[in-house]
Amino acid sequence: MLKVTNDVNEFTAEDECVVYFTAEWCNPCKQLKPHYGKVSVMDPETNYYLVDVDKIGADAIEYYGIKSIPQIFLMNKGEIIDRIDSRTAEGILEELGK
DSSP states (O other), X not given: OEEEESOTHHHHTOXXXXXXXXXXXXXXXXXXXXXXXXXXXXXXXXXXXEEEGGXXXXXXXXXXXXXXXXXXXXXXXXXXXXXXXXXXXXXXXXXXXX
16 A cells, blocks of 8 residues: 655554655656556555655654665665665565565
8 A cells, every 4th residue: 555654653663664755856756656656556465655855854864864866665663674776666576575
């Protein structure tokens, strides 16, 4: 399921979820967004979050080490387990082992 949030506390309680850090002005983010949405439909058992970096605090950006966007992370209780580098729905699922 895809959830749009600007509250990082929303996914910190999740045992395992995927978080996509993006921004409205970012062209690569705009290109990736439909693929990310498709992944959330193809894998309904996992929660997928979409977070706009311009709407979260600088502390959260620093905490997650976001230096460029788009960034996709596999997380467990708000801690990064793995970084997802693929830019297609199929590639993202493959990296997640689904």
